[in-house]
Amino acid sequence: MISVLLLSIFYMGYSQRQQAICNFEVYLDLDSDEEIVDHAKQNGTDIVLTTSKFILLDDALNILNTYSTPNNGTHTCNLVSGHPLYDMFLLACQSEGRSPYFVAYKKTSNSTYSIFGEYQAVPSILENFNKFAIIGNTLIIPQKNKLVFFTTVIQATTWYIRTTSYILDAQFFNTSSLNVTDFSLSSYQQDQQTYYRILTLDYENGVFWADTIFRSNNLIPFNNGFINVKSSFYISYSSRFRQVVPLNVTQNNTQFIVQTYADGNYQFDYTTTNSYLYLVTTLNRYKDWNPFASVRTQSSIVVIPYQNYQKTVVISLFNIGYRSNDQQMNLKQEPTDLLISASVDSLILYFTSANQLVYRSDFDTLTSCTLSNYNVE
Ligand SMILES: *[C@@H]1O[C@H](CO)[C@@H](O)[C@H](O)[C@H]1NC(C)=O
Ligand SMILES: *[C@@H]1O[C@H](CO)[C@@H](O)[C@H](O)[C@H]1NC(C)=O
Ligand SMILES: *[C@@H]1O[C@H](CO)[C@@H](O)[C@H](O)[C@H]1NC(C)=O
Ligand SMILES: *[C@@H]1O[C@H](CO)[C@@H](O)[C@H](O)[C@H]1NC(C)=O
Ligand SMILES: *[C@@H]1O[C@H](CO)[C@@H](O)[C@H](O)[C@H]1NC(C)=O
Ligand SMILES: *[C@@H]1O[C@H](CO)[C@@H](O)[C@H](O)[C@H]1NC(C)=O
Numbered sequence: 001m002i003s004v005l006l007l008s009i010f011y012m013g014y015s016q017r018q019q020a021i022c023n024f025e026v027y028l029d030l031d032s033d034e035e036i037v038d039h040a041k042q043n044g045t046d047i048v049l050t051t052s053k054f055i056l057l058d059d060a061l062n063i064l065n066t067y068s069t070p071n072n073g074t075h076t077c078n079l080v081s082g083h084p085l086y087d088m089f090l091l092a093c094q095s096e097g098r099s100p101y102f103v104a105y106k107k108t109s110n111s112t113y114s115i116f117g118e119y120q121a122v123p124s125i126l127e128n129f130n131k132f133a134i135i136g137n138t139l140i141i142p143q144k145n146k147l148v149f150f151t152t153v154i155q156a157t158t159w160y161i162r163t164t165s166y167i168l169d170a171q172f173f174n175t176s177s178l179n180v181t182d183f184s185l186s187s188y189q190q191d192q193q194t195y196y197r198i199l200t201l202d203y204e205n206g207v208f209w210a211d212t213i214f215r216s217n218n219l220i221p222f223n224n225g226f227i228n229v230k231s232s233f234y235i236s237y238s239s240r241f242r243q244v245v246p247l248n249v250t251q252n253n254t255q256f257i258v259q260t261y262a263d264g265n266y267q268f269d270y271t272t273t274n275s276y277l278y279l280v281t282t283l284n285r286y287k288d289w290n291p292f293a294s295v296r297t298q299s300s301i302v303v304i305p306y307q308n309y310q311k312t313v314v315i316s317l318f319n320i321g322y323r324s325n326d327q328q329m330n331l332k333q334e335p336t337d338l339l340i341s342a343s344v345d346s347l348i349l350y351f352t353s354a355n356q357l358v359y360r361s362d363f364d365t366l367t368s369c370t371l372s373n374y375n376v377e
């Protein structure tokens with residue numbers, strides 16, 4: 001009822017500009033104590049992970065298959081990521097204060113998966129993490145004060161996780177301390193070689209970058225630096241950083257968004273060669289609501305969720321490819337659309353195509369929206 005009321009208020013406010021058409025829903029069969037916790041895409045299949053099962057969906061939200069997760073009593077599998085080199089995905093299963101284990105699933109036919117090899121414990125990881133990344137065979141796990149690189153070794157009938165010597169910590173970045181709140185990767189090509197730039201976000205100081213070369217399917221760090229976003233005058237010294245999202249990365253240039261806890265989101269353009277930092281725009285916070293879950297981007301569309309104290313979620317959609325003259329003058333951008341979800345404890349939000357967005361709109365509901373007129377002119 002509350003959400004219906006809010007919807008109509010938002011609709012009146014934004015109907016002039018509305019470009020998101022949300023006309024398709026799917027209901028998932030969830031128990032009352034079950035939570036949706038993560039999502040990943042593996043070769044065109046969407047994997048929606050809950051605290052007790054994972055559901056495979058196609059881009060049209062057809063449910064292809066459902067499996068129970070390999071929770072073991074102490075550990076709950078709460079993160080999922082596709083493995084880019086194989087028709088596989090990995091679940092990370094965690095328990096506060098204990099080491100995690102990973103479980104691999106391999107495709108056996110159409111939408112059928114089965115557990116591949118043994119469960120892999122990672123005894124050197126002692127702190128829970130809220131995302132992990134796999135690039136080639138490199139697995140990156142964040143801890144409070146570092147990013148740790150591992151190698152996944154996939155054999156014919158089994159696999160394992162090997163440690164490496166690469167650790168991105170305060171010493172690596174030549175700084176006094178590091179408190180990692182987020183990290184993200186994006187690739188660029190240079191001289192027929194693939195590189196990945198890893199943006200590592202420090203709670204207090206902002207963005208550290210590390211360049212890695214992608215060789216024999218492994219990431220090897222070779223260069224690093226610091227982007228002092230607080231020196232831009234737009235971000236106050238007392239700001240604390242929550243998320244970093246790369247937009248476009250080249251050898252000497254990084255375009256990215258940083259999100260603070262209490263203010264807004266800032267889109268920057270940084271040139272490494274002369275340390276030139278330029279604020280492109282500010283993507284305004286929604287009222288005094290708290291930033292929530294993860295920012296998503298797809299070409300010029302930026303999607304930023306917020307939550308209030310009743311746990312209602314509003315998702316602000318920005319089209320950064322287009323700004324009116326007025327917006328260019330004040331360096332502030334308001335959302336083009338707002339999507340609303342009922343009160344939920346966790347959100348999933350993903351693109352199924354360039355202009356098709358899926359989000360959790362209610363406890364057991366996913367909604368698909370078409371974002372028309374979002375193309376850059
Ligand atoms: C679950 O697996 C972890 C990692 O292998 C292990 O430490 C833990 O004891 C297991 N819990 C139970 C209840 O078997
Ligand atoms: C991805 O899916 C396509 C179509 O089902 C298949 O042909 C291809 O082999 C898959 N890719 C990988 C890496 O398994
Ligand atoms: C695989 O998918 C195709 C097309 O969707 C279907 O015709 C076929 O029966 C499926 N095979 C299996 C083993 O499920
Ligand atoms: C590391 O930081 C210190 C203090 O800021 C500086 O003097 C030194 O040149 C830096 N070292 C490198 C390799 O950048
Ligand atoms: C480190 O970051 C977390 C947020 O991820 C924050 O709650 C905590 O206070 C920070 N610790 C320090 C010492 O700044
Ligand atoms: C990224 O930036 C480069 C250089 O400015 C440009 O050529 C390229 O088209 C951009 N890519 C995207 C996806 O915007």
Ligand SMILES: *[C@@H]1O[C@H](CO)[C@@H](O)[C@H](O)[C@H]1NC(C)=O
Nearest residue numbers: 190250251252253272273274
């Ligand atoms: C990046 O900067 C270096 C050093 O100035 C220069 O040699 C290189 O050509 C630049 N790369 C690109 C893609 O502009």
